[in-house]
Amino acid sequence: MLPEGQSLSSALKARGVSRRRFVEFCSFMVATLALPDRFLGQVVEALGKARKPVLVWLQFQDCAGNSESILRASHPTVLEVVLDLLSWEYHEIIMAGAGKQAEAALQRVVKEEKGKYLVVVEGAIPLADGGVYCTVAGRTAIDLAREVCGNAAASIAVGACAWDGGLVAAKPNPTGAVGLEEAVPGISIINMPGCPQNPANTVAVLVHYLTFGVLPATDQYHRPLFAYGRLIHDQCERRAHYDAGRYVEDWGDEGHRRGWCLYKMGCKGPQATFNCPNVRWNDQTSWPVKAGHGCLACASHRFWDTKSPFYERLPQVPGFGVDVPAGEIGLVLTGAVAGATILHGIASAVRDRARGETRPAEDQKINPNDSAKA
Amino acid sequence: MARIVVDPVTRIEGHLRIEAQVEGGSVTDAWSSGTMFRGIEIILRGRDPREAWIWTQRICGVCTTVHALASVRAVEDALGIEVPPNAELIRNIIASTQYVQDHVIHFYHLHALDWVDVTLALKADPAKTSQLAESISNWPKSSRAYFKAIQDRVKGLVESKQLSLFSSGYWGHPAYHLPPEANLLAVAHYIEALEFQREFIRIHAVLGGKNPHLQTYLVGGMASAMDPNEPHAPINPERITFLSEIAKTAQTFVEQVYIPDVLAVAGFYRDWFGRGEGLGNFLSYGDYPQAGIHDTSRYFLPRGAILGRDLTKVHPVDPAQVSEYVTHSWYEYSGGDSAGKNPYDGETNPKYTGPKPPFEHLDVEEKYSWLKSPRFVDTPMEVGPLSRMLVAYASGNAEVKELVNGVLSKLNAPPTALFSTLGRIAARALETQLMARQVPKWIDELNQNLNHGDLRVHNGEKWDPATWPKSAQGWGFHEAPRGSLGHWVQIEDRAIKNYQCVVPTTWNAGPRDAKGQRGAYEAALLKTPIADPDRPVEILRTIHSFDPCLACAVHVTNAQGRRFAEVQVR
Numbered sequence: 001m002l003p004e005g006q007s008l009s010s011a012l013k014a015r016g017v018s019r020r021r022f023v024e025f026c027s028f029m030v031a032t033l034a035l036p037d038r039f040l041g042q043v044v045e046a047l048g049k050a051r052k053p054v055l056v057w058l059q060f061q062d063c064a065g066n067s068e069s070i071l072r073a074s075h076p077t078v079l080e081v082v083l084d085l086l087s088w089e090y091h092e093i094i095m096a097g098a099g100k101q102a103e104a105a106l107q108r109v110v111k112e113e114k115g116k117y118l119v120v121v122e123g124a125i126p127l128a129d130g131g132v133y134c135t136v137a138g139r140t141a142i143d144l145a146r147e148v149c150g151n152a153a154a155s156i157a158v159g160a161c162a163w164d165g166g167l168v169a170a171k172p173n174p175t176g177a178v179g180l181e182e183a184v185p186g187i188s189i190i191n192m193p194g195c196p197q198n199p200a201n202t203v204a205v206l207v208h209y210l211t212f213g214v215l216p217a218t219d220q221y222h223r224p225l226f227a228y229g230r231l232i233h234d235q236c237e238r239r240a241h242y243d244a245g246r247y248v249e250d251w252g253d254e255g256h257r258r259g260w261c262l263y264k265m266g267c268k269g270p271q272a273t274f275n276c277p278n279v280r281w282n283d284q285t286s287w288p289v290k291a292g293h294g295c296l297a298c299a300s301h302r303f304w305d306t307k308s309p310f311y312e313r314l315p316q317v318p319g320f321g322v323d324v325p326a327g328e329i330g331l332v333l334t335g336a337v338a339g340a341t342i343l344h345g346i347a348s349a350v351r352d353r354a355r356g357e358t359r360p361a362e363d364q365k366i367n368p369n370d371s372a373k374a
Numbered sequence: 375m376a377r378i379v380v381d382p383v384t385r386i387e388g389h390l391r392i393e394a395q396v397e398g399g400s401v402t403d404a405w406s407s408g409t410m411f412r413g414i415e416i417i418l419r420g421r422d423p424r425e426a427w428i429w430t431q432r433i434c435g436v437c438t439t440v441h442a443l444a445s446v447r448a449v450e451d452a453l454g455i456e457v458p459p460n461a462e463l464i465r466n467i468i469a470s471t472q473y474v475q476d477h478v479i480h481f482y483h484l485h486a487l488d489w490v491d492v493t494l495a496l497k498a499d500p501a502k503t504s505q506l507a508e509s510i511s512n513w514p515k516s517s518r519a520y521f522k523a524i525q526d527r528v529k530g531l532v533e534s535k536q537l538s539l540f541s542s543g544y545w546g547h548p549a550y551h552l553p554p555e556a557n558l559l560a561v562a563h564y565i566e567a568l569e570f571q572r573e574f575i576r577i578h579a580v581l582g583g584k585n586p587h588l589q590t591y592l593v594g595g596m597a598s599a600m601d602p603n604e605p606h607a608p609i610n611p612e613r614i615t616f617l618s619e620i621a622k623t624a625q626t627f628v629e630q631v632y633i634p635d636v637l638a639v640a641g642f643y644r645d646w647f648g649r650g651e652g653l654g655n656f657l658s659y660g661d662y663p664q665a666g667i668h669d670t671s672r673y674f675l676p677r678g679a680i681l682g683r684d685l686t687k688v689h690p691v692d693p694a695q696v697s698e699y700v701t702h703s704w705y706e707y708s709g710g711d712s713a714g715k716n717p718y719d720g721e722t723n724p725k726y727t728g729p730k731p732p733f734e735h736l737d738v739e740e741k742y743s744w745l746k747s748p749r750f751v752d753t754p755m756e757v758g759p760l761s762r763m764l765v766a767y768a769s770g771n772a773e774v775k776e777l778v779n780g781v782l783s784k785l786n787a788p789p790t791a792l793f794s795t796l797g798r799i800a801a802r803a804l805e806t807q808l809m810a811r812q813v814p815k816w817i818d819e820l821n822q823n824l825n826h827g828d829l830r831v832h833n834g835e836k837w838d839p840a841t842w843p844k845s846a847q848g849w850g851f852h853e854a855p856r857g858s859l860g861h862w863v864q865i866e867d868r869a870i871k872n873y874q875c876v877v878p879t880t881w882n883a884g885p886r887d888a889k890g891q892r893g894a895y896e897a898a899l900l901k902t903p904i905a906d907p908d909r910p911v912e913i914l915r916t917i918h919s920f921d922p923c924l925a926c927a928v929h930v931t932n933a934q935g936r937r938f939a940e941v942q943v944r
Contacts, residue, residue, distance in 0.1 A: 102382055
């Protein structure tokens, strides 16, 4: 904790972070969280007063991609501020101590900060064969997860693997891997899927928690709506080409060079919810579709099995009957526009429902019938 | 005497456990164990080989991109596909960018705290720190005021009593030898390096859409379409300018911050030029093709092996000479566990026979790791930057010789000093310098092609699986930042029949083989002095000098389709 009477903003000031940079950071967070501007004052005020809560980060059957991702936190000052916002006391990939000293750091938090700390979990948890497929300090992942997450104020599952087992749980799931929510039911949890998670979103969740004392509104998968409430396809910068029937037909062809729609190359954008096109990656530099490759729908449930093969066109195109061969779509301009209109309608409905704090269906099978209901 | 256990080994990727026997103040024997297993190669079976790279890239998020590259090369090798020169260049830019970014993170964020006592920075005189900084480099951030501000930041952290990631460090350990001023300098550069890597990796965002886990590889080339006249082309003149600007920053940072810091730290720890040697055998597949994958003579980093520390001879390397043992690994071979197998015959039946968790010690006489033991002509090998620099040095590569000799003369050390813990650190830094020089050159070549109208990024002749033979097999490789990486793929009826990866950290961190030959970590830890068995920072120094990546290292192919339910826990 900070010394008595010292606020975060004064602590930041003492460490060379100016008030202006602090407000800039808060402003970026408000935008990412899709909060109305009037909340900026509240975020600034709340963070300015915060005492540093403790955070621990556990890695199980992981690739550390989510850890690496957070190191690339997109806003120039985000990591700096995160280190000052929270006391980040356990994270194997970057912490100073190892072995006994690392174990002691974790145990201190579990015992002394019981019920008050946040835990981030990265990687799947293997349940087969007594959990022997992942041990840390001789203890199984499930044993550690139960203890550490069970005693936390809230858990944040980052990346596909911590959400639903991800790649590790893809068929035939050799190690019986599951996500955190299934491994340790009943905990307060928010899921931040993606392969990896986008650090801008994860940081935004932390800020939301520090500001309002609760996790942000989520869908039925406990994913925050601000990041997972809209279709990629609706936010895509290539959308106009889709609507106009201009498609990449071969890698490197004219359409590919001119930034046309990647639907025919297997893009899963029409079935994927995530805020990639807006938040982008690596200081908002780019995202996969901008860089020339289709979306994998990496924030969708069990995407490794349900969205692959990744180069196969989506069998059912929004706005078309299932019988329409995909190859004809580019030729049917009117149809495409009609499909787009329906999609927009659905997206608005999703947004409206999101505002009403009800939860939109995950990866909805978009078709005209659904639209009529919405 | 005492059996020391370090688990978790932190500041690495993944789950590594070291057990070491310590007698008379030094390590007399050591065992390295990988304690996590996912089975990614099993999951790959039956899937589309064209997307194997998407899956295998997730083997590791620290060495993101490296498995993607090895994978597309394996499938291209199997199907006889040659990629256009632009794809080769884009891949080289991505891979060399990865070297620079990964090596910088390794030195500052994964390794430095073994040598730097953060708390001692509080005792530094900022004015003297400024003098020290200016005596070793022209880097502009070197004023007294700058170091005072950094020191105040550390002070604020310490006074808050919430030391965050630094709370568990070995502060005050007698093995720390840097003066307070050097500690303060290192802390400042720890923070600057975080900023540097975040900016520099935007090269990957442009060429790969995002980092970690780039998304623009294709079997046959890259999805980064190029056009000199299209504002929305993934590669166009505006993007090239952006890439060039960022690439320049790397050369400056590496030459003015990283290299001087390594030299300064090494100067205070010269004992470590004589410690942590290990095997004395070094392997490099070579990489960075510049005239197609088949012309190994034009690789920017040469292929070869050095045996028994003999730098006068570079042995040829053929992937057929690679085999893997499971004698001390939690797998079993149908023909018995005492013979090695080439990855094409890769057969791995997982069988956990370790202690039931929670446990205190592994049974190191039997099987004790999820890593297998790769061997080259039945010999354990070290892989990584030191191996690559030694192979290049011994092969007579002029640029590498100049860099290596320059550093050795500055440190007043003989070439044999490189066979050590500090040697690995120095070789990694030199390689970073070499590649930081190279990134802008390859971007420039790409730009020339763009301007001359060569816009090919993909060879689509074999994109359609209908064009493939009924069965095919291939080998793909990459010299990843941590060392020699190989992917072996077998394709049948347009699907993956068998897939196997032999990964850098498996070479380095693997357990003993059938002959009882130690792996590289195990050998390197012998004779390591341990001042305080409760705080074995010396073990971390040598292990970290290899830059372990355990997520990469643990893998399996299950050619026999054995059910995992048969795994026994005892």
